Amino acid sequence: MxxxxxxxxxxxxxxxxxxxxxxxxxxxxxxxxxxxxxxxxxxxxxxxxxxxxxxxxxxxxxxxxxxxxxxxxxxxxxxxxxxxxxxxxxxxxxxxxxxxxxxxxxxxxxxxxxxGACRAALHALGVRRISVFSPYQPVADREVGRFFTEAGFDVAAITGLRCPTAMDIARVEEPRLREVVAEIDRPGVEAIVQVGTNLSFVGLAETLEAELGRPVVAINxxxxxxxxxxxxxxxxxxxxxxxxxxx
CATH class of the missing domain: 3.40.50.12500 (Rossmann fold)
Incomplete structure (x- = not known):
């Protein structure tokens, strides 16, 4: 309403x-x-x-x-x-x-x-080979990788920041985010995907798109x-x- x-x-x-x-x-x-x-x-x-x-x-x-x-x-x-x-x-x-x-x-x-939104976004962007990062622990990264693979995407890399608490997710600073993106930006990757909604990444994603020349999808x-x-x-x-x- x-x-x-x-x-x-x-x-x-x-x-x-x-x-x-x-x-x-x-x-x-x-x-x-x-x-x-x-x-x-x-x-x-x-x-x-x-x-x-x-x-x-x-x-x-x-x-x-x-x-x-x-x-x-x-x-x-x-x-x-x-x-x-x-x-x-x-x-x-x-x-x-x-x-x-x-x-x-x-x-x-x-x-x-x-x-569901990330899957729709990647289809709209016309990409298939992706790398993914999260603030999560390995058990969750496995589930994220499973989803994208089952959805038909080629997951070149997936990694988590291993944040120790839920609040620490929002405390991750730009240098660490840039570092993890550089780690997973493999040859042939068409898009970087970030998951974990308490990670502040939307503004940096726009900057990284210009620097990398490819989509960087922030989950928010x-x-x-x-x-x-x-x-x-x-x-x-x-x-x-x-x-x-x-x-």
Missing amino acids: TNAVGPRAVFGVIVPSTNTVVEHDYWRAGVDGVAFRAGSMHIPDPTMAGDAGFEALLVQIRASLDTAVRDALTAEPDRMVMGMSAETFWGGVEGNAAFEQRMRERTGLPVTTGA AATLWHALREHGIEDRVTGSGVLLREH
Whole structure:
């Protein structure tokens, strides 16, 4: 249901309580007439060191997801956007499809997920061979790689920053991001993909595209692009990468 600050669309955005980046990236894009209402998943223990720690974090996300969705729905949004990504990649293509179906049934709304948005973005960009990085631990990187492989992409490299806590994701600075992109920028790679929504990468992705001469897809730009285009909003956005600027 649109309102005075969102006459074109109101998007419900589901984020972990530790996430400070998603809403910033969406509002920074400055799409006139589009508003966002966050539903927050309570994360009492943000530790995600090692595979066991990361899986324990996912348990917290799954336990609080329905409450976050419930809260966002009180703003009567037009679409639900998942501002959390690891869970949307879990279980590969079938896992993502099942997650999206559960969310549609739960909300009665169209749904944008990180995994689905990245797949659509790469198709729109016309690329197949990709390298991927995340803030995650190996267990999650395996699931991300599985999704992209099952979706028909050639994954040349995938690596994680191994952030020890969920808050540390938002503390990764530009030199480290540049370093990891350089590590995975292999011969023949047509696009770099970043996942992990609390990683601040949208602005740097635009800069790196100019430097590398190829698309660099930041997941927060991909989910915003997908939500807008699926909702029939074709505004071209500058400063957030080629996807929002030209597609």
